[in-house]
Amino acid sequence: MAETGIAPSDPPAGIGVVDQLDQLDRTELAISFERVFTLVRRLTPQGDLSLTAVSTLRTLERQGPHRLSELAVREGVTQPAMTQLVSRLERDGLAQRCADPGDGRVVVVRIADAGRELLLARREARAQKLYELLSSLPPADRAAIVAALPALNRLADLTP
Amino acid sequence: MAETGIAPSDPPAGIGVVDQLDQLDRTELAISFERVFTLVRRLTPQGDLSLTAVSTLRTLERQGPHRLSELAVREGVTQPAMTQLVSRLERDGLAQRCADPGDGRVVVVRIADAGRELLLARREARAQKLYELLSSLPPADRAAIVAALPALNRLADLTP
DNA sequence: TATTGTTATACTCTATAACTATA
DNA sequence: TATAGTTATAGAGTATAACAATA
Structure with a gap:
């Protein structure tokens, strides 16, 4: 300690x-x-999507299609929970289930256009508020934060 | 926009x-x-507490006792939801309800010792993992992040 | 009558266990 | 038999509406 x-x-x-x-x-x-x-x-405007739902969409956005079981591990939920989450995303038109030609058991999930647009809108709303907050900080603080962004991105790259 | x-x-x-x-x-x-x-x-180890539960505990830790209705507004949940959340925290020994001598309607909530210890343990676990991640970053990146911490704290102070 | 908080009810999200289909 | 995913059931957490107590 x-x-x-x-x-x-x-x-x-x-x-x-x-x-x-x-x-x-x-x-x-x-x-x-x-x-x-x-x-x-x-x-972040809570909207009507759970934190896990948004996080899953972002994973699909950033890193392309994933197996359902991979998503479950990555998001830290069980396979049944991910099954239902994907069903909800699909019902709302935000993601799609696809078949894997090589393995009939596998379900591949990918983000739909509406899903990308939803992420964009959420990000835009938060970006605006964040920018306003930053604008009210002393210039030196703004500079320090902006200077740290690339490092923070590389830190986030290390996320397990 | x-x-x-x-x-x-x-x-x-x-x-x-x-x-x-x-x-x-x-x-x-x-x-x-x-x-x-x-x-x-x-x-963050998910444990068995919801995100709102942890956030509420942290508010009580950082800023002392609050009225139940104040907590509800601050955490962005309804009054009934906060009633139940406080009941759960109290049941688990993490927080306590107190009476307001000046107004018989008011319930004042304060964090209990077990609540402080729980936050400490969670923070410790995350701190260790975070430190390990940072250690694997290039020194310049580490420096940039460390240099930005005071600014990030001041940014967080602006949180509505 | 207004404010503070609780209770009643319904819905979402999640976990565990049992099941189906493919390998 | 093992793996990928789904279905069944139960519990936590939340919201809206109705209620009780105090101001």
Whole structure:
């Protein structure tokens, strides 16, 4: 457990970047990310889709068609839950079931045009609110966040 | 909504950081935050508490006791839903209902010790995984993220 | 009468267990 | 027999509407 007596926010400049991470209280890191999580959650119009439904659509959008069982593992739900989720997405025209020519047992799921449009609209709404919030931050804070975006994307690439 | 060819909000102030934000595609911003959201979600042990339950506990931890109706608004659920959520938290020993001496109608909710410990444990688990992920990033990326944490905290402070 | 909170009822989403079809 | 997916059933969590208690 890290010592909390030292202020972790502003490590002295000129020290190596590795030291910067080592000096940071891990819990501080977790709390900051936790707070960003909550921020995004609050900025997102809940609509009528569950968090898992949206996340699944985004997976299909970013990484193309997946087997139903792969989606279940990736989203951390059971296979029956994913079966029903895909059924709902299909019913609403947001995704489609396809057959796998090589294996008759397999169901391949892909995102439909309406699904892409829905993600786009949600993203647009959140982007606007986020931009407004950022605009009210001090310029130095804005710069720090913008500068960190590529790194955050690479961090997200490491997601298991 | 907005024309994408023109930066609408901030007239250039002649400072570099402002231009940095203006030049940034808002959607890129939203996507990065969206991905951080998913990352945090995946790193968090689901346990047996709902997202709203954890979020409510964190509100009580960070900002002290609240009225039940305040919590409902803050967490974006209805009053009946919050009634039941608080009942579950109380049943599990994570929070407590208290009376308001000044107004007999009011229920004040506060976090219990077990609730604090639960948040601590969750945070610890996520912090460890997050730290490991960060450690595998290039040093420059780590530095950029660490440098942005105070700004991200101030952004989170603006959460409605 | 307005405000604060609870109870009643219905719906969505999820998990576990049992089942079907293909390999 | 194992794998991929579905169906059956039960429980958690939420919303709307109706209710009780206090101001």
